[in-house]
Amino acid sequence: MKAPPETLWQAVWRGWNSLAADLYKTMLGLMLFTSFTGFIVLSYAWSVFMDEVQRQTKELLTAQFQLPPSQLDPLFAQARWRSETTLNVDEVRSLFMFSLVLLFAVLALLAWWSARRFARPLTHLSAAASRLTTGDFTARAVLSRRLNRRSDETARLLRDFNVMAASLERLERERRYSVAAIAHELRTPVTVLRGRLEGVRDGVLPATSQELEKLIGHADLLSRLIEDLQLLSLSDAGELRLDLAPVEVQDVLIRLHADHGLKARAQQVDLLLKLPSPPVKVMGDRRRLQQVVQNLLTNALRHTPPHGTVWIALEAEAGAVHIDIRNTGTGFTAEALNRAFERFYSGPDRERGRSGSGLGLAISKSLIKAHGGEMRLFNTETGAGVQITLTALTGDEPLNRATD
Ligand SMILES: Nc1ncnc2c1ncn2[C@@H]1O[C@H](COP(=O)(O)OP(=O)(O)O)[C@@H](O)[C@H]1O
Numbered sequence: 143m144k145a146p147p148e149t150l151w152q153a154v155w156r157g158w159n160s161l162a163a164d165l166y167k168t169m170l171g172l173m174l175f176t177s178f179t180g181f182i183v184l185s186y187a188w189s190v191f192m193d194e195v196q197r198q199t200k201e202l203l204t205a206q207f208q209l210p211p212s213q214l215d216p217l218f219a220q221a222r223w224r225s226e227t228t229l230n231v232d233e234v235r236s237l238f239m240f241s242l243v244l245l246f247a248v249l250a251l252l253a254w255w256s257a258r259r260f261a262r263p264l265t266h267l268s269a270a271a272s273r274l275t276t277g278d279f280t281a282r283a284v285l286s287r288r289l290n291r292r293s294d295e296t297a298r299l300l301r302d303f304n305v306m307a308a309s310l311e312r313l314e315r316e317r318r319y320s321v322a323a324i325a326h327e328l329r330t331p332v333t334v335l336r337g338r339l340e341g342v343r344d345g346v347l348p349a350t351s352q353e354l355e356k357l358i359g360h361a362d363l364l365s366r367l368i369e370d371l372q373l374l375s376l377s378d379a380g381e382l383r384l385d386l387a388p389v390e391v392q393d394v395l396i397r398l399h400a401d402h403g404l405k406a407r408a409q410q411v412d413l414l415l416k417l418p419s420p421p422v423k424v425m426g427d428r429r430r431l432q433q434v435v436q437n438l439l440t441n442a443l444r445h446t447p448p449h450g451t452v453w454i455a456l457e458a459e460a461g462a463v464h465i466d467i468r469n470t471g472t473g474f475t476a477e478a479l480n481r482a483f484e485r486f487y488s489g490p491d492r493e494r495g496r497s498g499s500g501l502g503l504a505i506s507k508s509l510i511k512a513h514g515g516e517m518r519l520f521n522t523e524t525g526a527g528v529q530i531t532l533t534a535l536t537g538d539e540p541l542n543r544a545t546d
């Protein structure tokens with residue numbers, strides 16, 4: 143529902159009550175108060191000074207020329223009168239009024255300028271925030287050039303707001319997208335499964351064990367997808383349970399290297415493994431870690447052209463363990479570098495038919511995060527790379543801590 147348009151009176155009332163107006167009123171009030179107080183104090187001091195000069199002059203005249211003070215008073219009155227005529231009091235008065243008006247105008251302008259300067263970022267912020275509340279997640283607070291250079295509270299507030307709005311936008315996009323994507327991902331295998339089952343029922347497809355094997359394959363695909371989705375939602379809820387135990391990383395990598403050998407040979411791709419000789423251990427869930435490296439290897443093999451190379455490398459340094467999976471090829475696209483960890487992100491691969499569900503990297507990252515580790519994507523001169531970093535287990539820790 144759209145709000146009725148604002149009347150002029152409402153706009154004026156809103157402006158009068160705005161932050162900028164409040165600041166303006168306060169500043170102008172303070173400036174006027176200060177200048178008027180200054181003016182009064184100065185004129186008082188001036189008149190006290192002049193009175194004293196007059197008194198001292200009288201005393202001196204009386205002392206030097208023995209003139210009685212009663213004769214001096216008319217003299218002074220005459221002097222005052224003469225000064226007033228030579229000075230042209232009217233002119234002085236209008237000059238004084240003019241300076242006063244000028245001072246007032248300058249003060250008002252100064253107050254207006256500083257009030258705007260202070261209030262403007264907050265006005266922008268408030269406008270952006272109110273757009274956000276109506277569900278417009280593209281709303282951002284505008285940072286002027288001056289604010290951009292600064293790091294005071296206002297600049298930080300605006301920047302933090304923008305970061306928050308950006309993550310809300312991303313979450314909202316993911317949420318909207320993932321519901322549609324889940325439906326889509328589930329529909330495809332279900333449609334195929336149903337079609338084939340109907341074929342078998344109608345006698346169009348033979349009910350051979352080969353055919354049934356294919357059906358089971360589709361059912362497996364479905365349950366894998368469901369398992370992936372469950373894993374992600376558990377990880378969102380912080381409920382992902384890991385079966386922690388000391389794991390020797392070399393062991394995991396050797397096993398996976400062997401598992402993928404056949405596939406790599408079939409693709410005419412070299413699958414190389416580089417391991418340090420002293421055993422490297424981490425506290426982790428062996429099955430989950432295998433799943434992660436398996437995902438990365440599947441991606442790497444999928445993106446390596448024939449006669450290319452996939453490297454698996456392990457390095458341990460200063461308490462950290464790095465697992466590097468690199469492959470020759472075109473590398474990550476600029477968009478994939480930013481978004482590949484998003485759920486269901488498959489980039490241009492989907493159209494080329496060489497992608498999975500787009501959950502692989504999202505799941506891998508969740509699993510590594512649950513292990514307290516980190517994962518990053520990068521491009522090398524020859525292709526793509528993914529690095530996993532985990533905390534190393536030092537040799538002197540008891541090996542069976544997880545099962546104690
Ligand atoms: N080794 C790689 N080289 C180039 N692009 C990659 C590589 N691995 C992943 N990507 C990009 O990241 C996207 C997301 O990967 P992933 O989450 O595993 O989903 P999926 O493999 O199901 O598409 C891929 O679709 C692809 O665009």
Ligand SMILES: [Mg+2]
Nearest residue numbers: 441498502503
């Ligand atoms: Mg994948």
